Amino acid sequence: MSQATSRSTLAAPAGDAGTARSGTRIRLTGVTKDYGGAIPAVDGVSLTIEPGEFMTLLGPSGSGKTTTLNLIAGFETLTAGSIAFDDADVGSLPPHRRNLGMLFQNYALFPHLTVAQNVAYPLRERRVPKAEIARRVRDVLDLVQLPGRDGDYPSQLSGGQQQRVALARAIVFDPNALLLDEPLGALDRNLRSTLQAEIHRIHREVGSTFVFVTHDQEEAMNLSDRIALFHNGRIEQVGTPEALYEAPETLFTARFLGDSNVFPVDAAATGSVAWEDRVWPVLPGSVSPRVAAGAPAALVVRPEHVRLAGSPDAVPSGASSVVASVRDVEYMGSYRTALLALGAAGLPGKARLEASDARLAPGDAVVAWWEAERQRMVAA
Amino acid sequence: MAQTPSGSGTDTTTLAAGARGARRRARSVDPIPWWLVAIVVVVALYFMLPTLFVIPMSFSSASTFQFPPKGLSLQLYVNFFTDPVWLRSLGNSFLVAILAALLATVVGTAAALGLHSLTGRWARLARTLLMVSIVTPGIVLAVAIYITFLQWRLVGTPLGYVLAHAAIGVPFVLVSVTTALGGFDPKLLRASASLGATPLRTFLRVTMPLIGRGIVTGAIFAFVTSFDEVVIALFLRSPLFQTLPVQMYNSVTVEIDPTIAASSSLVVVAVTAVFLIPQLVGGRKRTRRS
Numbered sequence: 001m002s003q004a005t006s007r008s009t010l011a012a013p014a015g016d017a018g019t020a021r022s023g024t025r026i027r028l029t030g031v032t033k034d035y036g037g038a039i040p041a042v043d044g045v046s047l048t049i050e051p052g053e054f055m056t057l058l059g060p061s062g063s064g065k066t067t068t069l070n071l072i073a074g075f076e077t078l079t080a081g082s083i084a085f086d087d088a089d090v091g092s093l094p095p096h097r098r099n100l101g102m103l104f105q106n107y108a109l110f111p112h113l114t115v116a117q118n119v120a121y122p123l124r125e126r127r128v129p130k131a132e133i134a135r136r137v138r139d140v141l142d143l144v145q146l147p148g149r150d151g152d153y154p155s156q157l158s159g160g161q162q163q164r165v166a167l168a169r170a171i172v173f174d175p176n177a178l179l180l181d182e183p184l185g186a187l188d189r190n191l192r193s194t195l196q197a198e199i200h201r202i203h204r205e206v207g208s209t210f211v212f213v214t215h216d217q218e219e220a221m222n223l224s225d226r227i228a229l230f231h232n233g234r235i236e237q238v239g240t241p242e243a244l245y246e247a248p249e250t251l252f253t254a255r256f257l258g259d260s261n262v263f264p265v266d267a268a269a270t271g272s273v274a275w276e277d278r279v280w281p282v283l284p285g286s287v288s289p290r291v292a293a294g295a296p297a298a299l300v301v302r303p304e305h306v307r308l309a310g311s312p313d314a315v316p317s318g319a320s321s322v323v324a325s326v327r328d329v330e331y332m333g334s335y336r337t338a339l340l341a342l343g344a345a346g347l348p349g350k351a352r353l354e355a356s357d358a359r360l361a362p363g364d365a366v367v368a369w370w371e372a373e374r375q376r377m378v379a380a
Numbered sequence: 381m382a383q384t385p386s387g388s389g390t391d392t393t394t395l396a397a398g399a400r401g402a403r404r405r406a407r408s409v410d411p412i413p414w415w416l417v418a419i420v421v422v423v424a425l426y427f428m429l430p431t432l433f434v435i436p437m438s439f440s441s442a443s444t445f446q447f448p449p450k451g452l453s454l455q456l457y458v459n460f461f462t463d464p465v466w467l468r469s470l471g472n473s474f475l476v477a478i479l480a481a482l483l484a485t486v487v488g489t490a491a492a493l494g495l496h497s498l499t500g501r502w503a504r505l506a507r508t509l510l511m512v513s514i515v516t517p518g519i520v521l522a523v524a525i526y527i528t529f530l531q532w533r534l535v536g537t538p539l540g541y542v543l544a545h546a547a548i549g550v551p552f553v554l555v556s557v558t559t560a561l562g563g564f565d566p567k568l569l570r571a572s573a574s575l576g577a578t579p580l581r582t583f584l585r586v587t588m589p590l591i592g593r594g595i596v597t598g599a600i601f602a603f604v605t606s607f608d609e610v611v612i613a614l615f616l617r618s619p620l621f622q623t624l625p626v627q628m629y630n631s632v633t634v635e636i637d638p639t640i641a642a643s644s645s646l647v648v649v650a651v652t653a654v655f656l657i658p659q660l661v662g663g664r665k666r667t668r669r670s
Binding site: 030099179 | 572573581
C-alpha cells in the first residue's frame with residue numbers, strides 16, 4: 001500500500017462514477033496495429049461503441065478482433081489512430097489507469113487468493129474502506145449468484161464458478177466498460193449457454209458498456225446489441241445481429257453468419273441477374289450498397305428461405321427457381337436439412353425442410369425455389 | 381501488504397492440505413525395490429560421513445585433532461566463542477553472505493522476470509552469460525576478480541566480498557526463479573493491470589506470492605554459496621577483514637588449531653538450518669495448483 005500512484009487509477013479519464021454506471025462511450029478512430037507482418041494485425045479500424053451498449057467483435061482467428069480488444073485495454077500500443085473514452089483520449093494511458101474490467105478465457109483468477117480476496121482486489125487497489133469492500137464483495141457475489149463461497153480458493157471451484165468469480169471481480173469496481181475476451185471458450189456447451197444468459201442478465205442490471213470478443217457467431221447473435229465483424233484486420237460490417245444476418249453487405253459476412261446458398265453472379269445487369277440458364281428478378285432493396293457494377297458479386301439465399309418442389313409446375317409464379325438434386329438429408333433435432341446439388345454445375349446448397357418434405361431421399365430430383373425478396377445481392 | 385484472511389480461510393487451508401496429503405499417499409503406492417533403498421543409504425552416508433566425523437571431534441577435550449575423540453568437553457566451543465578472531469570472522473561471514481544473497485536475489489529475480497518474457501537469440505545469450513560463473517573454475521574466477529578489484533581498490537573491503545559473492549550467487553537465483561515462473565500464468569499480470577494495479581503493486585501482490593518459493597530457494601543457495609566460499613575469499617582477504625572459511629583455512633595451515641572442528645560443526649548446523657527454513661514454512665502454506 002505504498003504507491004501514491006495507485007490512487008490516481010480512480011481518476012480514470014472517463015470521469016466520475018455516475019458515467020461509469022451508465023457506461024462509457026468508446027471511440028476508435030483509424031486504429032492500427034502493425035507487427036511488421038504482410039498486413040497489419042489491425043488496419044484502420046474506426047468504431048464507436050455507445051454507452052451501455054453490448055458490442056461484439058466477431059471474426060475468425062487472426063482477424064484482429066483480439067488485438068483490437070487488447071488495444072482498448074492498453075495491453076498493446078497503437079501503431080496509428082486514437083482511442084477515446086467519452087471525450088478523453090486514452091491511447092497513451094497504461095492499462096491500470098484505464099479503469100476497465102476484463103474477463104479472460106482461462107479466468108485468470110489469482111490462485112493464492114480466496115474468492116473474496118480476488119473480488120476485493122480491485123477495491124483494495126483503489127483504497128476503498130474495509131467495511132465498504134466487505135459490503136460490495138457480498139453484493140457482487142450475490143449478483144453473480146455465488147454467495148457463500150467467499151472463503152474458497154479458485155482451485156476448489158468448477159470452471160463455470162471460476163468465471164462467475166472473475167465476472168464479479170471485473171464489475172465490482174464500476175469500470176468504464178467490461179471487456180470480455182472469449183470468456184466462454186473453455187466451458188462445455190450447457191454451461192456456456194447458462195453463463196451466456198448470466199452475462200446477458202448482468203449487462204442489463206449493471207448497464208455498463210460491454211465489449212465482447214468471440215469467434216462463435218451463435219454467441220454473438222444471442223448476446224449483442226451490435227456486432228462488428230472483423231476480416232483481415234478490418235471491420236467488414238457493423239450492425240445489429242438482424243442486420244448482419246438479413247442484410248449482409250459482403251459474401252464474407254453472409255458466409256460467417258449462418259448458412260447460405262451462394263450463386264456467383266455478374267452484377268452488371270440491373271433488375272435481373274443470370275446464373276447458368278436461369279434469369280432471376282432482383283429487387284432494388286435487396287442489393288448491398290457494396291455491390292459495384294462489373295465487380296464480382298454473389299446472390300445469397302438462406303436455407304430456411306429455400307423451398308423444394310417436386311416439379312417446375314409446383315413453383316409459384318414470380319418465384320426464382322433452379323433445378324436441384326438431393327445429395328443427403330441431415331437430421332438436426334428440431335428440423336432437417338437437405339444438402340443439395342444446384343443447377344447443372346451441382347453447386348453445393350442447403351434447404352431447411354418442412355414437415356411436408358418428409359418423403360425426400362438422397363438422389364431425388366427437385367426444384368429449389370424462393371421468393372425474390374428473400375434473396376440478397378452481396379459483394380463477393 | 382497485510383492480507384486479511386477471512387474467518388473461514390483457515391478451514392479451507394487445512395482442508396486443502398488434507399487433500400494434498402491424500403494425493404501424496406495415493407501416489408506412493410508402488411513398492412520401492414530394496415536395491416534402490418540400498419543405493420540411497422550408500423549415497424546418503426557418502427555425503428554425511430565427513431559431518432559424522434567432525435561433529436563428535438568438536439566435543440573433544442584434546443588440544444589436537446583426534447578421532448575418536450578422547451574425553452568430552454565444550455572446550456573447543458569455548459575457544460571459538462571467546463576468541464575475537466573467530467568471532468569477528470563469523471560476523472564478517474554472516475554480513476557478507478546476507479548482503480551478497482540479498483543483492484544476488486534482487487538481480488537474479490529481476491533477470492529471471494525479464495528473460496521470462498523474452499525469447500530469441502539475445503535472451504538466450506543473456507541467460508548464458510548470467511550462468512557463466514557456475515561453470516567457470518573457481519580459481520579462474522578468483523584471479524579475475526582479484527585483478528579487477530585491485531584496480532578498483534576493492535580487495536579486502538566488505539563491498540568487494542559482497543560484489544564477488546553476489547556475482548556467483550546470481551545463477552542460483554536465476555535458475556530457481558525461472559523454474560518457479562514456469563508454472564506462472566502471464567495472463568494474471570494483465571488481469572491485475574486491468575483491475576487497477578501498477579506493475580510494482582502487481583509484482584508485490586501477485587507475482588511475488590506465486591513465485592515466492594523460487595525466490596526464497598534462490599536466496600538460500602546464494603547465502604550458502606557465499607557463506608562457505610573460500611577460493612575468492614582467500615584472494616580478497618586482508619588482515620582487517622576475512623571471512624570464516626578463510627579463518628578456518630588459516631587455523632589449519634598456520635596454527636593447527638582444533639577449534640576448526642567447532643567452527644565446522646557450527647557451519648554445518650547453520651547451513652542445515654537455513655535449508656530447513658523453507659521446508660518448515662512452506663509445509664503450512666498452500667501452493668498453486670491449476
